[in-house]
Amino acid sequence: MALVTKHDESRYDISPSGSDETPLKDDQVAKFKQYGLTERHVRSAYKEHPIIQYLASLHSIESCVKVTNIIKRIAKMLEPDVIVSDDDEVNIFTFPWELQKASDFALMLKDMTVTRYVKNKSGVKEKQLAPASQATRNLYKSVFKQVMSFYADVQKVPVTEIFAIARIKVKEVDRPLLGQYIPKETHEAVTRYLSTLTTCRGMRDAAIFALLLHAGLRRSEIGLIQYQDINFKERSLMIRGKGDKHAERPLWDEAWDPLMAYLDTWQPQLERDHIFTAASKNDTLRDEPLRGVGVRYIINEACACAGVASIAPHDLRRTFCTDKIEKYGESTAQHLMRHANVQTTQRYNMKIEAQTTKLRDKDSRHG
Structure with missing residues (x-):
């Protein structure tokens, strides 16, 4: 798998500079920082960047924040050995998305877990890892498919990968009951x-x-x-x-x-x-x-x-x-x-x- 080195440098020519790449203006950088992204990471992108285009297509700040967090987590799960930048964040703009395969994502999705806080018999909340729900995994699949589709739009990912992602079956898993009725x-x-x-x-x-x-x-x-x-x-x-x-x-x-x-x-x-x-x-x-x-x-x-x-x-x-x-x-x-x-x-x-x-x-x- 690909490794992203420190300071957002990559072994791969992920986002080559070109005349068709428009730098983001200060107000645009400020806008994308609202979604939980660092200024340094945002400035490493450009107006036509697939991730920028994806986030710009969403209808609310709430959706942008949610999708940004999911993209970050997908990147970390796909590349568990990735070396993050000094601020302990993966740069989603320089991450090698075009090198990812539907087959690798399917394996990641199958083993996906989430953190739950469950009360023990003493009423103390304990941190536990549990299998991600079918709904959560379908959400992650949808976001990954969208990311790869925007890369396909600029010919950085073959369309066959998008079809392969769409064919991934997300099965329901047995999970303990969560949530409670409020008296x-x-x-x-x-x-x-x-x-x-x-x-x-x-x-x-x-x-x-x-x-x-x-x-x-x-x-x-x-x-x-x-x-x-x-x-x-x-x-x-x-x-x-x-x-x-x-x-x-x-x-x-x-x-x-x-x-x-x-x-x-x-x-x-x-x-x-x-x-x-x-x-x-x-x-x-x-x-x-x-x-x-x-x-x-x-x-x-x-x-x-x-x-x-x-x-x-x-x-x-x-x-x-x-x-x-x-x-x-x-x-x-x-x-x-x-x-x-x-x-x-x-x-x-x-x-x-x-x-x-x-x-x-x-x-x-x-x-």
């Missing part, structure tokens, strides 16, 4: 705390928590909500979800009321496209859309102030799904969750999963 007394404690806040930041956080718990939004979808997405007549919300898919869904009072309270109170400050933006320390909203990591911080802070254990934002979505299955059935829950198939919805039913686990453990003890 009513726990999320009500957080809601009570947030309802006491009257600042712009506090009312924003209350609306976000309500949309996660009572509308089942993903944390990455919060920052994408725009004022025009709200249907005030129908009391519904147009949600910009995965894969740039749009879906309008009704909002229950528990989600609608905190959202309206936030908008009604802070309307003068909301003269911008995105409703949920980052907040400054002086409680004013900035023009920067709130990112997923910001949503996670907001929930952690609210839980700490409410005196309850930290809640993962996606567990609020799991709780929403479980409650809707119990009340309305799987088909309605699938529609509200915007799942492509009911099997995915069934996996979100945390009460059924917990009951199954208890029965299994009981049988194991008495078997």
